[in-house]
Amino acid sequence: MSVNSTSILQRIDWLTILFYFLLVFMGWVNIYSASLNEEATSYFDLSQPYGKQFLFIGMGIVLIVLLLSIETKFYERFSSIIYLISLASLLGLFVFGKTINGATSWYGLGSITLQPSEFAKAATALALAKYLSDMQINMQELKHQVSAFLIIAIPALLIIPQPDPGSALVYGSFFFVLHREGLSGIYLTLGFIAIALFILTLLFGPTYVSIGLLLIVVSFFSWKKRKKKRLSALPYLGTLAVMTAFSFSVNFVFNNVFEQRHRDRFNIVLGKSVDTKGIGYNTNQSQIAIGSGRFSGKGWLEGTQTKGGFVPEQHTDYIFSTVGEEFGFIGAGGVVIVFVLLILRILKLADRQKTQFSRVFGYSVASIIFFHFTINVGMVIGILPTIGIPLPFFSYGGSSLWGFTILLFIFIRLDANRLNEWR
């Protein structure tokens, strides 16, 4: 009996699907609570977010059946075309886009709105996987590095001016993928140093950071000098100069290029300013909601903060605060664990892929979900600045749910076919 003839249902990874449905179901339960009001008639009232989300989930299941029934080759062959269509849809927003909450990120089709940036992630992942799986591509070469970088950067650059910097930031997650596929660790190291310098500069100002850098570099140099007598000081001075310049430019950009609202968000997270009414209101209220849930929570539909609507955008970006309030530490901790398990499971599946295309795509899926999860939950529990991106599978919204469903189930489809691939 050929492997090929076994049903797809026996070859797909049911554990991942279990995690998926667990998150989607818990998401709906919490959206119901967060958006419930006294006009509610039934669980499936289509005029209410929870009713719509129910519809989105149903259509998502149709989408899943569709995705699983498509041949694996299709995704690989058409990845470039899908990518181009996706770029076109992002470009089209500049002409046909519908503006909601100040961001022109949607296409309006009657009462339904679609957000192309949610789908562009999957398209970019496909394109990147296709490019990297080419035999001739070597991530050690600068030329290929630049090409890969462009594949990632183009959609991001199209999303920034919508403006939706949060969604654009997610494309940074592809660096994990590039690193896995051989990109020199120096980029990640540099990125890490840059972030560290950025935060330290905001906290202590460029002058102190420069003094600190000077001390570190001088002591490092003299330590090296002991071993090797003839050591040129030039590279060390250069590094010091670059880092100092970076620190000062961060300070300049932060104070002169960023808008006040961006500065406020960073200052609140860094503890430099306390604000419970203005921009800090969201974070403060969401922490009150989560903190008041205690160990076991107030119970479903019993959350006073949720009912009172104290947390803004609670059924979308701040949905995690409902979990924390109504299901307590058990519920919120449980959701965190399910996310971590899901991501680790995807990584495990990705590593067992026989084709580079599947592996790269799997890594992309894991990285994107991880990025969303980190930024969203980090924001809701008050350890990251306010960046409005949804919690995968959880937050209210059709585009977001379908975007992640497509991302995950293309990978599940690819994984189901791994034994047929001989390359």
Next chain:
Amino acid sequence: MRKFLLHFTVILIGLTFLGRLSYLQLFEDSFEELSTSNAVKAVYDYPERGYIYDRNGALLVANQPAYDVMVTPREVRPLDTLEFCSLLNIAKEDFIKRYKKARHYSPWRPSVFVAQLSKEEYASLQEKMHKYEGFFIQKRSLRSYKTRSAANVLGYISEVNDFEVGKNPYYQSGELIGRQGVEKSYEEVLRGVKGVKRLQKDRFNRIIGPYKNGIYDTLPEQGKDIHITIDAKLQEYGQMLMNNKRGGIVAIEPASGELLALVSAPSYDPAMLVGRKRSKNFTKLYHDTINIPLFDRGLKAQYPPGSPFKTLNALVALEEGVITPEETITCHHGHYYARGQWMGCHCPSGTRNNMNKGVHQSCNTYFSNVYRRIIDKYQSPKVGIQHWNKHIESFGLGNFLGNDLPTGSRGNVPDSSYYKRMYPRGGWQAVTTISNAIGQGEVLASPIQLANMTAAIANRGFYYTPHIIKNIKEMPIDEKFTTRRRTTISPENFAPVIEGMHNVVEKGTAKIARINGIEVCGKTGTAENFTIIDSLRTQLTDHSIFVAFAPKDDPKIAIAVFIENGYWGSRWAAPIASLMIERYLTGEISRDHLEERMLLGSLEEEYKKPYSGQPFEINQ
């Protein structure tokens, strides 16, 4: 490394989040409180406060509705301002000012727009209220007084202060609590229990429904009506008699310990402490340090009891067996109680007084000797005074009576440890404390204690703790008010003293208190008293004191009257006591001229003396 960087980062972030969640949800407690305070609102349903009736069922204190016009600025829609202003009797500028103030307070929350409308204003406004969106009328309940007297007994209600809110979790800021009198001592009975509805609020502080479907809600429990033992007519009459005088009248029904009247003068109209003028009037009363109208003299003032105290010394002497009723002691217009120490008396020189005469002539010499015999009966004055103290205190003197009024004073009956403090090196004798014999010196008593003492004498040896509560709807009164408390004096020893007290009125110092057809027993008192003027101890005109009970063989009323600086006992206190007794027992007054003199008489001139800044004469 390359392979596991992302795995490692994912686990690290997961652990960081779990750590942060455990901090927020398990270790930091402040969020729970913050959540309750911003999402749940408690709305209270206040029950109507109980009514207060007198012993005969006359209504003394009821409630009256008051209406506040409230505004929620956010809900206000354009309105006919001119009509609205004319309905409320305010100017348009005033309207704008009030509206701005309310808006400034909060656009979402209702605040008082016009406070305490009259019934007429309310009636005309109510019909048109529907036209003014955002405005509504809130009903409040205020006390309504049906009597102008007894302010000290009834007390008043006002908003709780921060201290009380902290002490008693029942009260919330802005709620009312009883102060003074029965409003205070029967606060919990009159108040009832407020009901609470917990409501879920949204972020704009709007109510969006019951919290947890009302499982924590409670219904209000109605305040109970009470009857007090005061005879409103007698109380009012006492108040009138005390016009332009200072002091107190306490009348007790000996057979039950019920307080028939509790007059303190100067007093005030209880209606002063209700409504819009409340706080202004209260400040005025509170700062009146000359008349101190908020001070209940009947309960709190401590005076030397003077001669009425002699009756107790006579009883103690009989009980201790140091004298018989028949034995006489000769008075020489006074006597030397120690070498060179003279105590005057108004008996003519050579008067031989037995107990009966000693009482009705109030002979200082007689009681000094009797007192010395009591103290000297024992091996030392220390032991002697302990025995004496035990007898005196059994009449309810020297300590709080345990009555159901919120204030009182201990008074003072000295004992051996008291004199030990006074004379740390010892050496005090019966004669050192001789003032105790005639109710001067260290002995102090409040009018209610004297009235209670008189009731105990009238009862021939027992009393009931004086109390103000007659009955509470559906609730028994405290058992201690229906329990007899016996004095240490045997019943048979009372007869000679009571005979003496009867003769006080028949032929002794208080013939003015005699009432045709009623056998009154009494005892006058004239007490020296001092004050401090410009840091000098200055003697003031003596207090006028009278205690009495009647009828002699079936006592219905025992009374103590204290008139500050009233010269001597029979000048003010005795006639007032007599009028009170007559009024209570017969319901009318047969001695119009006496009544008129008492009603119109004034001691204001006397009270001005110490404040005049001029030297003044006393007892003139």
